[in-house]
Amino acid sequence: MPETARPERVIVITRPLDQAHHLAEMLRQQGWTALLYPLLAIEPLNDYSRFDACLNRLADIDWAIFISTNAVQQAMPRMMQRFPVLPQQLRFAAIGPSTAAGLGRFGVTSVLTPQARNDSEQLLALPEMQAVSGQRIMIVRGVGGRELLAETLRARGAEVVFAECYRRINPQQDADELRRLWQNKQLHALVITSSEALRNLLALAGNADWLRDTLICVNHARIAEQARLHGLQVVLATTPTDEGVLQCLIQQQPRQQT
Secondary structure, three states: OOOOOOOOOEEEEOOOHHHOHHHHHHHHHOOOEEEEOOOOEEEOOOOOHHHHHHHOOHHHOOEEEEOOHHHHHHHHHHHHHHOOOOOOOOEEEEOOHHHHHHHHOOOOOOEEOOOOOOOHHHHHHOHHHOOOOOOEEEEEEOOOOOOHHHHHHHHOOOEEEEEEOOEEEOOOOOOHHHHHHHHOOOEEEEEEOOHHHHHHHHHHHOOOHHHHOOEEEEOOHHHHHHHHHOOOEEEEOOOOOHHHHHHHHHHHHHHHHO
């Protein structure tokens, strides 16, 4: 009798679509099927008056801290339109190397960036973020999000303003497609790279068997902790990059095939 074919092995990438294609191509080169299933989508604001009011203060700002590549993509065109030549005193910081690279595409080549891990805690640990008393700091981000960065900088004596330039939504209405893949023994792993995407997944799936039975690959310890609290099977990439996520999945391959 002919050998039964193995089920297709699907890796689900839950990032916003424009951030998922590089990893998807890397997975396909490994012989896996990559399913783009965004649990976050980035939308522009309906009203930019508050953001523009923040830009009006840019000549008095000491630091502009960008929280994500989305913040760069949404904010920098408006900032450069208002200030073709950026104020001389303005310094830039980014939550991670991808965000710093995004700033580089707008000509910002000197960007303070944590090296060990891409999060607010590591940015706050840098010497430049310690002695900020009396400085004016603009945090460029989407609507809402963690308050740790602003709260800590204010406690250190800085004046902090939020320049919110986009909003995040969950474009999925249900998780039926993922459940069907699991039932067909095709769902190999989910890649989740933000706490908000994980919260959106949990809101759709709840305590479903298929979710608890599926490997979750994450790129940050905070996301891993959140997933484990819900009883999920979690593996943490050693680096937060696409390459780190790929290696994490490759290392799990033998265990998942047995």
